[in-house]
Amino acid sequence: MDKSSIENCLFEATTYFNEGKYDEAANIYLQIEKYSQYRAGCHYLLAHISNAMNDPLTAYELYYSAFKEKGNVISEFLDKKHKNHGYIFTGMIEEKEFKNCILCGKAGEPYWCYSLPESALFTSDFNPVRMWLKCNDCNHLFAKSFPENLxxxxxxxxxxxxFPYYEEILNMLKTYCKGNELLEIGIGGCECALVARNMGFNVFGMDINEKQVEYARTQHGLNAEVHDFIKFETDKKWDVIIMGDVIEHVKDPVAAMQKVSELLADNGVIWISTPDFESEFTIKTGHNDPMRREAWHINYFSKDSLYALLRRFGFLVMEHKESKHYNGSMEVIAVKGE
Ligand SMILES: [Zn+2]
Structure with a gap:
C-alpha cells in the first residue's frame, strides 16, 4: 500500500473507532501495523480497543508494545498543548506490585487498562500504563503497580x-458530633479547615505535603503539621475527622482506617470522600472517566468496598451522597459505633 492508501485506511478506521465499531477499526489497524512507521500508533489504538472489549491483558501488552516501538507514540494522540504531548517512554520504572487485594488479600483480576499520559496529572515518575485489578470479593479496584516512594x-x-459546599457538609457533621475538636487529614487548599474554624471548630490539619502545611500556617494562621498520618502518634482524640480525597491515595487503606479509628473520640464522626467506580457519573462517562487514568490513585472504591472497610472498624454509615463538587465521588458520614 502506498502512503495515501494507508492514510485513507486509517481515516476510515478512526471513523469506525469513534463510532464504537471496534471490530471494523481493529481489522484495519491489524493490516496497517505491518508497516513499521505506523506500527506503534496502531498498537496504541488496538490497546484502547482491547480494553474497551474487556481484554485488559491484551491492552497492557499492546500499550507497552506501542511505547517500546516508539517512545513518543503519545504525541500522535495528544493535542500539542497537552502537558504530556512531549512525553517519551525510556524504559520501565521500578514500581511496587500489588497482586492481591489491598483490602482483603485475595488475588485481583485484570479489569481495566489505560494509558496514563492521556491525563494531564500524569508525570514521568510513573510507568505509562495502568492496569486496574479487581477484587470480586470486596468489589474493589486497585493499581497493579505503583512507584514505591512518591x-x-x-x-x-x-x-x-x-466554601458553601464545606459549610453544608460541616453543618451536617455538627448534627452527629458532640465536641468541636476537628482533625483534617490532607489539608490541601484549606477550604474545609477555614470554614470549620469560622464555624467554631478547633481545627488541626495535617498533610504529607510540606508546601500545603506551610501555606496553611503562614497564609491562614491554621494549626497544621507535616505528617504521614498513618505513622502519627498522639494521645489526643478528635470529635470530627475529615478525610477528603485521601483514601484513594493510600497504599494500605486498612492501616489508614485503623489509625482514623484510633484518632477518633468515642461517638466521633468521620467524613470521607473518594471516587466511586460505580457512581452514576462514572458509568455514564465510561472509558472517558478521568479517574481511570489518575496516576496518583492506588485505590478505586465502590460503595461496597468502602462500607466494608468502615464496618471492619465499627463505623456506621449515617449519610451517603454523590458529590456535588467532584464528579463521580461519593461522600460518606460515619460514626464510631459503641
Ligand atoms: Zn478484596
Missing part, C-alpha cells in the same frame, strides 16, 4: 467558591 507535589490554594 509524594504528590500538588500546590493548592483556597478556592472561596467551594
Amino acid at each position: 509524594t504528590d507535589s500538588y500546590d493548592l490554594q483556597a478556592r472561596e467558591d467551594i
Whole structure:
C-alpha cells in the first residue's frame, strides 16, 4: 500500500473507532501495523480497543508494545498543548506490585487498562500504563503497580467558591458530633479547615505535603503539621475527622482506617470522600472517566468496598451522597459505633 492508501485506511478506521465499531477499526489497524512507521500508533489504538472489549491483558501488552516501538507514540494522540504531548517512554520504572487485594488479600483480576499520559496529572515518575485489578470479593479496584516512594507535589490554594459546599457538609457533621475538636487529614487548599474554624471548630490539619502545611500556617494562621498520618502518634482524640480525597491515595487503606479509628473520640464522626467506580457519573462517562487514568490513585472504591472497610472498624454509615463538587465521588458520614 502506498502512503495515501494507508492514510485513507486509517481515516476510515478512526471513523469506525469513534463510532464504537471496534471490530471494523481493529481489522484495519491489524493490516496497517505491518508497516513499521505506523506500527506503534496502531498498537496504541488496538490497546484502547482491547480494553474497551474487556481484554485488559491484551491492552497492557499492546500499550507497552506501542511505547517500546516508539517512545513518543503519545504525541500522535495528544493535542500539542497537552502537558504530556512531549512525553517519551525510556524504559520501565521500578514500581511496587500489588497482586492481591489491598483490602482483603485475595488475588485481583485484570479489569481495566489505560494509558496514563492521556491525563494531564500524569508525570514521568510513573510507568505509562495502568492496569486496574479487581477484587470480586470486596468489589474493589486497585493499581497493579505503583512507584514505591512518591509524594504528590500538588500546590493548592483556597478556592472561596467551594466554601458553601464545606459549610453544608460541616453543618451536617455538627448534627452527629458532640465536641468541636476537628482533625483534617490532607489539608490541601484549606477550604474545609477555614470554614470549620469560622464555624467554631478547633481545627488541626495535617498533610504529607510540606508546601500545603506551610501555606496553611503562614497564609491562614491554621494549626497544621507535616505528617504521614498513618505513622502519627498522639494521645489526643478528635470529635470530627475529615478525610477528603485521601483514601484513594493510600497504599494500605486498612492501616489508614485503623489509625482514623484510633484518632477518633468515642461517638466521633468521620467524613470521607473518594471516587466511586460505580457512581452514576462514572458509568455514564465510561472509558472517558478521568479517574481511570489518575496516576496518583492506588485505590478505586465502590460503595461496597468502602462500607466494608468502615464496618471492619465499627463505623456506621449515617449519610451517603454523590458529590456535588467532584464528579463521580461519593461522600460518606460515619460514626464510631459503641
Ligand atoms: Zn478484596
